[in-house]
Amino acid sequence: MDWDKEATEIVEAIPLPPMISHFARMDAERRAKKKGEKRVTAETARETEHGYEQALGKEAVELMRKMARGEDAGLPDEFFVDEPEELYSIELCPAKFGASTMEKREQMRLLLTPLRKKLKELDITGIIMDKAQTSIMSHHMLRIGLTGCPNACFSPYFQDLAILGVYHVGIKDTGCVQCGKCVTYCSARAISLNEQGPVIDFKKCIKCSGCVEQCEEGVFYTKEKGYKVAIGGAGTRHPRIAQTVAEYTDLEGVLKILEKAITLLRDTPVEGRVISFHEIVDRYGIEAFRI
Ligand code: SF4
Numbered sequence: 633m634d635w636d637k638e639a640t641e642i643v644e645a646i647p648l649p650p651m652i653s654h655f656a657r658m659d660a661e662r663r664a665k666k667k668g669e670k671r672v673t674a675e676t677a678r679e680t681e682h683g684y685e686q687a688l689g690k691e692a693v694e695l696m697r698k699m700a701r702g703e704d705a706g707l708p709d710e711f712f713v714d715e716p717e718e719l720y721s722i723e724l725c726p727a728k729f730g731a732s733t734m735e736k737r738e739q740m741r742l743l744l745t746p747l748r749k750k751l752k753e754l755d756i757t758g759i760i761m762d763k764a765q766t767s768i769m770s771h772h773m774l775r776i777g778l779t780g781c782p783n784a785c786f787s788p789y790f791q792d793l794a795i796l797g798v799y800h801v802g803i804k805d806t807g808c809v810q811c812g813k814c815v816t817y818c819s820a821r822a823i824s825l826n827e828q829g830p831v832i833d834f835k836k837c838i839k840c841s842g843c844v845e846q847c848e849e850g851v852f853y854t855k856e857k858g859y860k861v862a863i864g865g866a867g868t869r870h871p872r873i874a875q876t877v878a879e880y881t882d883l884e885g886v887l888k889i890l891e892k893a894i895t896l897l898r899d900t901p902v903e904g905r906v907i908s909f910h911e912i913v914d915r916y917g918i919e920a921f922r923i
């Protein structure tokens with residue numbers, strides 16, 4: 633597809649986290665194609681830009697614009713710790729690079745130092761080294777996925793341990809201008825509008841807090857925040873999806889679940905070649921990890 637020069641400039645300047653930045657061109661071409669056009673124009677490029685602004689939210693877009701200008705975005709140092717001497721890895725969601733909100737980054741940041749401390753205290757690296765039956769390879773590592781919210785962009789459910797920030801959302805009595813943005817945004821289809829304002833069906837709500845970010849009138853607010861924890865996922869030879877241990881817990885709860893899992897792993901004799909959480913979930917059942 634052909635591109636106008638201005639369209640290229642607009643799309644290349646859209647502030648996106650590195651793992652999705654190459655999608656912007658594809659998205660612009662998708663939009664042009666839908667309009668029956670063979671060329672990406674500046675108008676379509678602006679629609680692309682607006683689409684990402686809506687999807688990521690204003691706060692994230694502003695932050696990434698700041699980063700693109702070379703300004704300090706204040707991303708937490710805890711997100712960029714390298715631990716090559718350890719046999720665990722903690723993968724973070726795109727919030728690491730400025731996507732998502734400060735609230736979600738903070739929920740991740742708060743957990744990282746205590747989580748690393750606990751992993752070292754329980755000596756997960758030593759346990760894995762003792763149990764390994766072959767040369768240490770990447771599949772021996774304990775893999776943890778930490779996301780700012782349950783939208784779970786990078787599939788933490790395929791990791792040994794998935795930890796996801798979750799948020800109980802409240803609604804103010806006043807302020808709704810009936811724009812419908814929250815209804816359109818909520819992919820869980822949990823929001824409806826009545827004359828007084830929005831109503832949340834909490835059976836459907838996944839606690840992502842996206843509505844808090846999307847509503848420009850500040851009608852939604854975060855009442856409480858915590859973590860969802862799932863265990864026993866694997867993205868290797870025998871792929872598995874982690875099972876939920878806790879829908880909602882606090883930082884201490886996450887560490888207690890981790891301690892239970894590592895203790896079980898440590899005390900279970902090795903059978904076969906691989907040692908990982910999904911094997912102890914199979915052996916003891918998910919109930920053994922609940923707190
Ligand atoms: S709650 Fe906010 S986003 Fe939803 S309709 Fe009202 S003003 Fe719009």
Ligand code: SF4
Pocket residue numbers: 801817818819820821822823832836837838839840841842843844
């Ligand atoms: S937190 Fe808000 S946007 Fe997220 S699922 Fe619940 S109602 Fe929908």
